[in-house]
Amino acid sequence: MNVTQLSVFMENKPGHLQGVLKILAEAGINIITLTIAETSDFGILRMVVNKPDGGYEALKEKGYTASLTDVLAIEIDDTPGSLLKAIDTFSRRKLNIEYMYAFTEKRGDRAVMLFRFEDIELAKKALNEEGYSIVKKIDIIGE
Amino acid sequence: MFNKEFEAMPVNKMKELQLERLKWSIRHAYENNPFYRKKYDDAGFNPDQFKTLDDMRRVPFLTKQDMRGNYPFGLFAVPLSKVVRVHSSSGTTGNATVVGYTKGDVEVFAEVVARCLAAYGATENDVIQVAYGYGLFTGGLGLHYGAEKLGALTVPISGGNTERQLMLIKDFGTTMIACTPSYMLNIADYIEKKRPDYDIRKTKLKAGILGAEPWSEAMRGEIESRLGIQAYDIYGLSEVIGPGVSCECQEKAGLHVHEDHFYVEIIDPDTGEVLPEGEKGEIVYTTITKEAFPGIRYRSRDITRLYREPCKCGRTLVRMEKVTGRSDDMLIIRGVNVFPSQIETVLMEAEGTEPHYQIIVDRKGALDDIEVKVEVNEKLFSDELKVLDGLKRRIEDRMRSVLGISAKITLVEPLTIARSEGKAVRVVDKRKI
Ligand SMILES: [Zn+2]
Numbered sequence: 001m002n003v004t005q006l007s008v009f010m011e012n013k014p015g016h017l018q019g020v021l022k023i024l025a026e027a028g029i030n031i032i033t034l035t036i037a038e039t040s041d042f043g044i045l046r047m048v049v050n051k052p053d054g055g056y057e058a059l060k061e062k063g064y065t066a067s068l069t070d071v072l073a074i075e076i077d078d079t080p081g082s083l084l085k086a087i088d089t090f091s092r093r094k095l096n097i098e099y100m101y102a103f104t105e106k107r108g109d110r111a112v113m114l115f116r117f118e119d120i121e122l123a124k125k126a127l128n129e130e131g132y133s134i135v136k137k138i139d140i141i142g143e
Numbered sequence: 144m145f146n147k148e149f150e151a152m153p154v155n156k157m158k159e160l161q162l163e164r165l166k167w168s169i170r171h172a173y174e175n176n177p178f179y180r181k182k183y184d185d186a187g188f189n190p191d192q193f194k195t196l197d198d199m200r201r202v203p204f205l206t207k208q209d210m211r212g213n214y215p216f217g218l219f220a221v222p223l224s225k226v227v228r229v230h231s232s233s234g235t236t237g238n239a240t241v242v243g244y245t246k247g248d249v250e251v252f253a254e255v256v257a258r259c260l261a262a263y264g265a266t267e268n269d270v271i272q273v274a275y276g277y278g279l280f281t282g283g284l285g286l287h288y289g290a291e292k293l294g295a296l297t298v299p300i301s302g303g304n305t306e307r308q309l310m311l312i313k314d315f316g317t318t319m320i321a322c323t324p325s326y327m328l329n330i331a332d333y334i335e336k337k338r339p340d341y342d343i344r345k346t347k348l349k350a351g352i353l354g355a356e357p358w359s360e361a362m363r364g365e366i367e368s369r370l371g372i373q374a375y376d377i378y379g380l381s382e383v384i385g386p387g388v389s390c391e392c393q394e395k396a397g398l399h400v401h402e403d404h405f406y407v408e409i410i411d412p413d414t415g416e417v418l419p420e421g422e423k424g425e426i427v428y429t430t431i432t433k434e435a436f437p438g439i440r441y442r443s444r445d446i447t448r449l450y451r452e453p454c455k456c457g458r459t460l461v462r463m464e465k466v467t468g469r470s471d472d473m474l475i476i477r478g479v480n481v482f483p484s485q486i487e488t489v490l491m492e493a494e495g496t497e498p499h500y501q502i503i504v505d506r507k508g509a510l511d512d513i514e515v516k517v518e519v520n521e522k523l524f525s526d527e528l529k530v531l532d533g534l535k536r537r538i539e540d541r542m543r544s545v546l547g548i549s550a551k552i553t554l555v556e557p558l559t560i561a562r563s564e565g566k567a568v569r570v571v572d573k574r575k576i
Contacts, residue, residue, distance in 0.1 A: 007526035009519045011556050037528045042519075042554045044526060060336070063558040065524045098527050116526070 002070035002120060003137050004052040008045045009065040012038050020045060020064065027058035033114070035101035046101070048114065070120050073103060073135040074127065075110045083113070086132070093126040095119070107135065145261035145293065146254065149403040150458045154451065157459065161406050162196055164431035169193055169202065172437040175220035178213055179439065199408060200417050204427070205441045210240040210382060219243050219435055226435050231279040232381040242281075242381055243435035249288070251432055252384050255401045256289020256377075259390030262399065262456070263319065263350055263375045267294030270315050270347070274322035275355065276302040281385025282355050286321040286377075289387060295319075302326065305333045312346050321352040324362055324374070331369040336521065344371040352377050354386050357445075357466050359484050361491035363395075376465055380445075383428045383438055389463055394455050397462030404432050407461065408440075409449055423448040426463060446482075474504055474570065476511045479547050483569045486515060486550075489541045498523060501560045505573040513550045515542075518557050 010016045017036075024031065034047040049055045052068055059066040076082050090097060096118035103112035112135055117123035127134060144150045152160070170190040172179040183189065186203045193202065210218065219226060226243040244252065265271065271290040275282030283301055290297040298315055300308060302322065308330065311317060320327075334341050351366060354377035366374040378398050379386035388405055389398035400407050405428055409418045412425040426447050430438045448464045474481045483502055490500055499518040504511060517523075517538070525531055535552045542550045561568045 005526065007524075009524050009531075009554070009556060011554075011559070016556075039528065039532065042531070044528060044531070046526060063556075065519050065521055065557050067521065067524055067526055069526045098529075 001072075001124070001134055001136055003048055003073045003114065003135075005069045005071045005114070005116070006047045006049055006052045006055045006059075007067050007069060008047075008059055010036075010043045010045050012041050012043050017045070020059065023058050023062050023064070024049070024055055027054055029055040029058065033101070033104050037099065046099075048103075069116065071114050071116045072120060072123060072127070073112050073114050073137075075107060075133040075135060076113050078106060078109055078111045082111075086113075089127075089130050089132075090115075090117075090123075093130070095123045095126055107139075144458065145258040149401075150258060150399070150460060152403070152459055154459055157402055158196060160403060161431060164403075165196070165199070165406055165429065166190070166193060168429065168431045168433070168437055169439055171434070172220055172439050176218060176437070178209070178217055179220075179437070182209075199406075199429075199440070202429075202440050204415065205439055207240070207382075207442070207444070214239070215241040216243065218437075220437050221245055221435050228284075229279075230281045230284070230381050230385060240382060242384075245434040248384070248433050248435050251404055252285060252387065253288040253292040255384065255387035255404060256285055257292040258401065259377050259387050260289055260293050260295065260319075260352070262390050262392040262458075263352060263373070264393055265290075265293060265295055265319055265350075269293075269295040269318045270298065271295045271352075272298040272300055272308070272311060272315070272317040272320045274300055274302055274308055274320055274326065280355075281379070281381045282321075282323075285379070285385040285387060286352065290321075305330055306338075309334070309338065309341055309343075312343070312348050313341075316347045318347050319350045319352055320348060321377070323355045324351075324353040324358040324366065325356065327351050327353055327366050327370070327374070328362070331366070332520065348372055350375060354378055357484055359488045359491070360465070361488045365491060378463075378466060380428070380441075380443055382441055382443075383430060384433065388428070391465075392454065392456040392458060396454065397450065397464055399454070399456075399458050399460040399462055400449075402460050404430065406431050407449060407463065409447070410442075412444075412446075420449055420451065423464075426466075474502070474513075474572065476504060476513050476548050481513075481546055481548060485546055486542070487569075489545050490515075490517065490538065492541070499557075499560050500569070501571060502569060503571045503573065511574065513548060514553055515550050516553050516555045516560060518560055519554045520557060523554075 008020055030050040032048045037044045056066050056068055076086050098116040100113055100115045173183055173190045182203055188201055225245050227246050228244045228249055229241055231239045231241045273283055273286045275286055277283030287297055287299055300311060334343060350373040353374055363374045376391045376398060377386045379388040389400040391398050408427045409424040410427050411418055418424045426443050426445050428441045428443055445466045447466050449461050451461055486502055498520055501516045503514045538552045
């Protein structure tokens with residue numbers, strides 16, 4: 001039920017993003033969604049891809065530093081205040097979010113957000129209890 | 144001990160031997176090499192004036208510039224017909240220097256290296272994999288002939304091709320490997336990243352014979368713990384003979400200098416005055432048996448200290464402290480003396496790993512600016528920005544508290560820092576002074 005996220009270390013310089021994307025393209029890796037966290041000199045490219053292990057190997061092969069991390073994909077109503085409500089819930093349940101980003105496609109009338117929790121197991125349990133719908137890995141990456 | 148007569152010779156007897164050999168060597172250089180003759184004549188020094196070891200201070204120094212100025216064969220003191228081999232330094236900061244060896248010199252070179260190997264505990268039963276580059280560089284051939292002289296099984300694999308190195312360690316039952324300390328760490332990285340199935344602790348590898356670049360105690364600790372081997376220092380300069388000028392013994396408490404072949408002094412690098420034994424300064428070498436290429440009072444630029452306290456191993460040879468800095472490499476940043484090795488130690492201690500790094504010094508306006516590039520390997524990486532930011536900040540704080548300088552730490556992608564012949568290019572000084 002966890003979604004495997006592929007993260008790559010990148011210098012914040014022209015051409016570096018293209019370099020990473022090219023390696024993934026050549027390895028036949030499809031990027032489903034991505035986000036970049038950056039500082040003035042480096043960034044972390046975080047992606048959900050169809051074949052995380054293949055993407056990881058391809059990048060490593062070319063000398064990039066990458067890692068695989070589990071994140072949760074959670075359905076949120078596509079209405080004003082829904083995200084706030086979700087975050088209030090996390091806060092009440094003392095779930096620390098390291099970062100989050102949105103998924104590009106909607107599922108029906110609901111949006112999908114990706115969350116990196118400090119403690120993913122604790123988060124899963126709490127969110128199930130709160131009635132949130134956690135999207136299965138298989139629904140995200142297909143096949 | 145490979146040659147107990149000399150390695151455990153009583154100090155007084157060694158000094159007598161050195162005096163005799165020095166007299167010969169200085170006269171040999173003066174009489175058989177025009178450059179030395181002119182240099183000594185100009186300085187008003189005559190070999191006849193050399194009577195006691197104390198007279199050493201009157202002998203002019205030989206500098207790196209003298210060597211470069213006499214490229215290629217200008218410092219040879221025998222006819223070329225007597226020279227059987229040449230080596231050349233890579234000349235990291237300028238032109239190359241060429242050194243020559245007679246048959247006798249080649250013999251001495253093998254002898255001192257064999258002594259080093261024996262000092263690490265090697266015998267004819269060992270399998271020694273020589274992973275230094277073979278060629279003009281003294282490392283490969285130097286270790287090769289020393290290992291053969293000892294009678295060990297010598298594997299001339301040369302540098303690089305880590306996969307093959309690992310294969311031979313396993314298949315040949317290699318017990319010791321000779322390479323640069325940075326290459327040794329590369330091997331550790333390689334195993335962790337690409338061959339997690341390869342258990343180096345299950346091989347017979349027990350020691351690394353590491354030299355050709357200054358390295359710190361912190362680096363030794365990392366090599367030993369990551370690979371489960373003993374890491375021993377072998378020291379030398381091609382200008383003197385190559386590796387084997389001095390070596391650690393199994394005590395790892397300083398490097399024994401092969402004094403029956405090399406006479407050492409410590410001087411103040413600024414004034415050239417000889418310092419009393421025990422004080423830290425620049426080490427100066429004089430070859431006392433070399434025929435083809437005598438090096439008389441060669442200024443090494445290496446900073447160290449000499450001491451004579453008896454060693455548990457029984458060798459009476461003077462010991463020098465592990466060289467962790469070269470006076471050439473010493474950076475003066477905003478008036479603070481900084482050795483690249485200190486920065487390396489900070490990096491190692493901050494993260495418990497030895498990342499590849501490069502120090503870039505520049506001048507912005509009137510102020511020196513120091514930047515340390517650190518390659519982010521998998522151990523340092525995190526998908527969380529705050530972790531990487533924390534890493535940067537931690538290193539910056541340690542630099543400030545340990546070195547007293549503010550350095551900008553830049554995290555860079557792997558393999559973006561230049562390497563040459565297995566040696567990382569550690570310092571780039573862009574200042575125009
Ligand atoms: Zn000793």
